[in-house]
Amino acid sequence: MQVGLFNGADKPHDALRVLANINRLIEKARHSQIPIFAARHTGPADSPFAPGTPLTQLVPELKIDNSHDKIFDKTRPSCFSGTGLGDWLHQKSIDELVIAGMKTEFCIDTTCRAAADLGFRPVLISDAHTTMDTPILPAPAIIAHHNRTLNGPFVKLISTDEYEFWHQ
Structure with a gap:
């Protein structure tokens, strides 16, 4: 959501x-x-997506609170690769991970699969991730395909309306 x-x-x-x-x-x-x-995806220092550049910032409409929420940079599609996210989640005894954002076929897909492989219970919010059209597939088809493919083997799929957090 950058x-x-x-x-x-x-x-x-x-x-x-x-x-x-x-x-x-x-x-x-x-x-x-x-x-x-x-998570914010960043690129090399000499790229438009270099860490700290305007393009890497979260959209201001996103209700993230810099003083309370953990914002971190990543350089790979997985939110776990080289970020410390797994350690932070373990430190807080979190085992269920709600996943939403962009881009469905890259960061969302990879993070869902990695979370499951690392022993977390990933929950993909079916109507809270998105992507863009590609030359081969329109975005709605990409989103529907990933919702169907990931559901079961990798994630529990649920809508925004249906999902409820519970305090551990």
Whole structure:
């Protein structure tokens, strides 16, 4: 949910609805006192997505609170690769991980699979992730394919309306 992807030349499918759903999830998590982690994908120092550049910033409409939420950078599609996320989750005794954001076929897919491999219980929010059209497939088909493929073997699939956080 970064400026460079969300507001880029290629518009994400159903962007405002997905953003609203993610914000609803954030509000539900806060109400249940559940920690929130937000990843920013960064590129090499000489790229437009270099760490700290405007394109890597989270969209301002995202209800992330810099003073309370854990915001971290990643350089790979997996939120776990080289980030410390797994350690942070273990330190807080978190085993269920709610996954939402962008891009479905890259970071969402890879993080879901990695979370399951690392022993977490990933929950993919079916209506809170998005991507852009590609030359081969339209975004709705990519999203539907990943929801179907990941559900069961890798994640529990549930909608924003249906998901409820519970305090451990």
